[in-house]
Amino acid sequence: MAAMSAEQILDALDPEQREVASALHGPVCVLAGAGTGKTRAITHRIAYGVRVGAYNPQSVLAVTFTARAAGEMRQRLRGLGAEGVQARTFHAAALRQLSYFWPQVVGGQVPQLVEQKAQLVGRAARAAGLSVDRLAVRDLASEIEWAKVSLVAAEDYVQVAASHNRPAPAGIERVLVADVMRAYEDAKTDAVVLDFEDILLLLADMIGRHHEVGDQIRRQYKHFVVDEYQDVSPLQQYVLDQWLGGRRELCVVGDPAQTIYSFAGASPEHLLGFGRRYEDATVVRLVRDYRSTPQVVSLANGLMQQRGSVQTGVELVAQRPSGPATGYTAYADDGAEAAGVADKIEALISSGVPAREIAILYRTNSQSEELEDALATRGIGYLIRGGQRFFDRDEVKRAIVLLRGAAVAPSDDALGVRVREALGGAGWTEEPPTARGAVRERWDSLQALAELGDTFDAEALAATGEPATMRDFVEHLAERASAQHAPAVEGVTLSTIHAAKGLEWDAVFLVGMSEGLMPISLAETDDAVEEERRLLYVGITRAREHLNLSFARARREGGKATRKRTRFLERWWPDARPAQRQRQSKATAHDLDADAAQLFDALKAWRLERAKENSKPAFTVLVDTSLVTIAQHRPQTLGELAKVHGVGASKLESYGAEILRVIAEN
Numbered sequence: 329m330a331a332m333s334a335e336q337i338l339d340a341l342d343p344e345q346r347e348v349a350s351a352l353h354g355p356v357c358v359l360a361g362a363g364t365g366k367t368r369a370i371t372h373r374i375a376y377g378v379r380v381g382a383y384n385p386q387s388v389l390a391v392t393f394t395a396r397a398a399g400e401m402r403q404r405l406r407g408l409g410a411e412g413v414q415a416r417t418f419h420a421a422a423l424r425q426l427s428y429f430w431p432q433v434v435g436g437q438v439p440q441l442v443e444q445k446a447q448l449v450g451r452a453a454r455a456a457g458l459s460v461d462r463l464a465v466r467d468l469a470s471e472i473e474w475a476k477v478s479l480v481a482a483e484d485y486v487q488v489a490a491s492h493n494r495p496a497p498a499g500i501e502r503v504l505v506a507d508v509m510r511a512y513e514d515a516k517t518d519a520v521v522l523d524f525e526d527i528l529l530l531l532a533d534m535i536g537r538h539h540e541v542g543d544q545i546r547r548q549y550k551h552f553v554v555d556e557y558q559d560v561s562p563l564q565q566y567v568l569d570q571w572l573g574g575r576r577e578l579c580v581v582g583d584p585a586q587t588i589y590s591f592a593g594a595s596p597e598h599l600l601g602f603g604r605r606y607e608d609a610t611v612v613r614l615v616r617d618y619r620s621t622p623q624v625v626s627l628a629n630g631l632m633q634q635r636g637s638v639q640t641g642v643e644l645v646a647q648r649p650s651g652p653a654t655g656y657t658a659y660a661d662d663g664a665e666a667a668g669v670a671d672k673i674e675a676l677i678s679s680g681v682p683a684r685e686i687a688i689l690y691r692t693n694s695q696s697e698e699l700e701d702a703l704a705t706r707g708i709g710y711l712i713r714g715g716q717r718f719f720d721r722d723e724v725k726r727a728i729v730l731l732r733g734a735a736v737a738p739s740d741d742a743l744g745v746r747v748r749e750a751l752g753g754a755g756w757t758e759e760p761p762t763a764r765g766a767v768r769e770r771w772d773s774l775q776a777l778a779e780l781g782d783t784f785d786a787e788a789l790a791a792t793g794e795p796a797t798m799r800d801f802v803e804h805l806a807e808r809a810s811a812q813h814a815p816a817v818e819g820v821t822l823s824t825i826h827a828a829k830g831l832e833w834d835a836v837f838l839v840g841m842s843e844g845l846m847p848i849s850l851a852e853t854d855d856a857v858e859e860e861r862r863l864l865y866v867g868i869t870r871a872r873e874h875l876n877l878s879f880a881r882a883r884r885e886g887g888k889a890t891r892k893r894t895r896f897l898e899r900w901w902p903d904a905r906p907a908q909r910q911r912q913s914k915a916t917a918h919d920l921d922a923d924a925a926q927l928f929d930a931l932k933a934w935r936l937e938r939a940k941e942n943s944k945p946a947f948t949v950l951v952d953t954s955l956v957t958i959a960q961h962r963p964q965t966l967g968e969l970a971k972v973h974g975v976g977a978s979k980l981e982s983y984g985a986e987i988l989r990v991i992a993e994n
Contacts, residue, residue: 332409334379337372345369347612348579352382354551355606356579357599361642362628362869363619363832366581370553371401373579375408383551385412389571391421392555397830399808401555407791414549418564419524422531429541433534442521445469445512452511456504464498468508470592471497475509476525477561477593482509493853528567535570546573557582557602561593576606583642585632588826588863590855617644619832621651624875628868631861631896648872652968655876656901661887662698665880669837670702672876673820674977675970676835678984681874683709685834687821689867691845696822699839706977709768709819713827719809723770727754727777728805735798743796747781772818777805780815825867835874838867842879842891864896874967877901920959928959930994934986949983950974962991 338346348358348369360366374390377383390413392398401415414421423441430438442448446462449469453460460468471494474480480488485506497505516523522530535542552571554560557580560568572578580602587596603609617625625646633643655672659665673686688699696712703710718724727750734750741749748756756774761767784804788796808815821833840846847860868875877897881889893901920928932946932955939946954974963969966984970977975984 332375332379334376337376337379337408341365341369341372342616344612344614344616345372348614349373349376351579351610351612352377352380354576354578355602355609357602357606357609357611358579358581358614359599359611359642360581360583360614361617361644362583362586362866363617364614364642364644365616365618366583366614367397367401367404367555369614370555370579370581371404371408371410374405374413374553375410377551378410378413385410386414387548387550388413388553389421389549389551390415390553390555391418391568393417393559394830395420395810397555399810402807418567419527422527422567425545426527426531426534429534429538429544433538433541438522440521441527442516442519442523445472445523448515448519448521449508449512451515452508455511455515456507458500458504458508460498464500467497468500468505471505472509472512473525474591474593476523476529477563479562479566482506482513485509493855495850495852525563528563532563532567532570542570542573545571546575550575551577552579554578554580555582556586557599558584558587558596559589559594560598561595563593565598585642585862585865586829588829588859588866590859613642615642615645616647618647619872620644620646620869621648621873622646623651623654624868624871624873627654627875627900628865630899631865631868634861634896634899651873652971654900655874655878655971656897657876657878658893659878659880660889661882661885662880663702663885665839665878666698666702669699669839669876669878670706670708671976672970673703673708673835673837674706675975675980676874676967677708678977678980679966679970681834681967682818683820684818686837687823687828687831687833687835687870688837688839689823689825689828689870690838690840691825691848691863693824695840695845699822703820709772710822711769711772711819713821713823718773718776718815721770721773723754723773724777727751727756727774728802728809730754731777731798731805732802735802739798743785743798743801744778744782746798747801748778751778775818776815780805825863828870829866832870832872834872836867836871836876838864838875838877840879841877841894841897843894844891845879846894846896861896864894920956924959924962927962927991927994928955930990931955931958931987934990938983938986950979958987958991963988964991 338349341349342365345365345368348356349372352373358366358369360369370390374383374388377388378385390401392401392415395417398415398417398420402413405411405413405415416424427438430436446465446469449472450460450465453465453468474494475482475485478488483506486502489502489505496502516526535545549571552568554568559582580599582596582599584596584600587594603611620628625644629643657668659668669688676686677683690696690699700710730750730753731747734746739746751774754774755770756778757771760771760775781801784801785796788794788800825838846864847857851857851860879891879893881891935946935949935955938949942949951974954972957972958969961968961972963972966980966988969975969984969987970980
């Protein structure tokens with residue numbers, strides 16, 4: 329397949345994306361709302377620049393915040409014919425440069441990188457005279473990270489932390505926290521190790537002190553692109569400034585409404601202040617939301633407009649057709665909420681929505697336990713985002729070894745056949761095991777590799793006209809592993825909202841939407857509450873089509889119903905009245921208009937016929953209130969029908985198709 333021409337690269341974009349791609353020289357600021365195709369815009373910008381000769385691919389450095397996002401960017405750039413462009417995380421790019429220059433400037437190799445601070449922080453706390461437990465060590469480690477990425481030295485910590493209203497980690501006085509910070513740096517020096525923040529600090533210092541280092545980096549990289557710019561910390565901005573060295577070839581992309589890491593040092597001020605720093609900057613707003621239905625987009629916009637937040641970002645314009653209404657449910661307790669959500673998920677899966685396209689999002693990890701139990705009880709597979717990484721699983725490691733072995737053996741079989749033959753040696757079978765738990769999880773991992781092989785082969789055929797080879801596939805897996813870009817595993821995703829950023833699903837359930845959880849009780853300042861609002865915005869905009877929000881009035885069954893729905897959703901949430909009053913206020917057959925009444929009569933006639941066939945009372949098929957709701961709203965799909973109160977998974981399976989037929993006939 330011939331490489332895309334410059335005009336073809338631009339033709340694939342909408343007018344605003346095209347404006348981004350055509351602005352080849354900086355400074356450029358792209359304010360990109362959720363689902364507006366920002367990655368598409370910036371990768372096409374780079375590819376267009378390469379195609380017209382404005383950029384040498386090796387002179388472009390694109391940085392983002394996760395290995396997965398960097399891997400996706402590299403993959404898209406290759407597909408657009410822009411191979412050779414460096415797309416990395418801030419830390420990966422900095423570590424590569426530091427490792428290259430360290431032997432020349434310092435001598436020897438870069439010290440070992442310590443991935444977990446806990447042991448060193450515990451040692452530092454004891455050296456500072458503190459007796460700390462595991463949770464206190466965790467809080468101290470987080471505070472040390474905040475100080476380092478915020479460029480706050482130990483001697484300035486007390487004053488700066490107070491000015492930022494930083495809560496005392498584990499209740500420890502700020503003066504003592506500063507002592508721990510000093511002791512931690514001493515402990516690292518004694519152990520001859522570096523932490524992740526040191527990579528950026530040392531590189532920036534090296535560039536600043538040694539002009540030949542900065543000159544060499546600037547000769548290499550002449551054009552910079554920064555994704556998720558609203559999450560840049562002062563330390564990352566400092567490194568970026570060193571890379572630029574006063575030059576202006578910079579394109580930044582971000583969304584102020586998705587700033588959810590201020591607690592960790594991220595600041596949207598770099599994005600919001602870009603126009604002040606570069607008064608002649610090209611500013612483009614991407615507003616066309618291709619991800620979500622108008623129902624989801626409307627809620628997302630309304631949420632941010634409550635405080636005028638949209639004025640500093642973008643107001644989304646939905647591009648998809650209308651979808652189902654957003655669901656709001658108040659449950660009696662946490663157990664009832666978990667069961668209700670699991671029932672709705674079961675109905676969605678029965679209607680044809682793949683489990684991997686469904687997610688349950690929550691504010692804190694502790695909320696997952698009851699949800700896991702409810703899904704497991706119904707035999708619904710799930711995976712917890714933030715658990716063991718896909719490519720670190722034993723069965724995946726073994727499978728990749730077998731695939732590598734198969735790659736060196738000659739064969740005329742199609743890639744999909746060869747992949748499945750190799751996976752058979754790791755325990756994969758055509759049919760999934762009936763057992764759940766670890767056995768099913770291992771099979772799901774191998775099945776994900778099998779399906780990835782099919783997708784890879786199809787994409788290669790479409791792009792080149794030639795089928796992919798096993799060697800190509802193994803190399804592709806190696807690249808995905810390095811980027812931690814896991815294939816989709818069949819199962820409902822359980823995740824905190826923070827960990828879900830950058831992802832999307834057909835159906836999203838946001839649980840625990842009550843005061844104290846959203847916003848979380850720890851959000852005591854106005855700024856902290858506004859960050860919680862932005863976090864909810866991120867959660868809402870993960871949904872493509874189905875969005876359900878819920879909360880539980882009490883923690884335990886029979887407990888006191890003291891919880892209230894979140895203040896953020898009061899404008900949209902139906903009155904959360906006690907269940908008895910809700911039942912009394914439901915519509916009856918007398919409230920139906922003529923058309924709905926005709927459908928109600930048809931549904932009653934169908935129900936009577938079904939009841940006679942089963943030799944059971946009519947109400948055991950469906951109660952009148954359910955028939956009234958169906959007659960009022962006329963659901964067109966099994967998914968819409970599943971939202972009717974009283975239509976559970978078993979009734980949907982038994983009667984769903986028949987009910988839809990009755991609706992269609994009337």
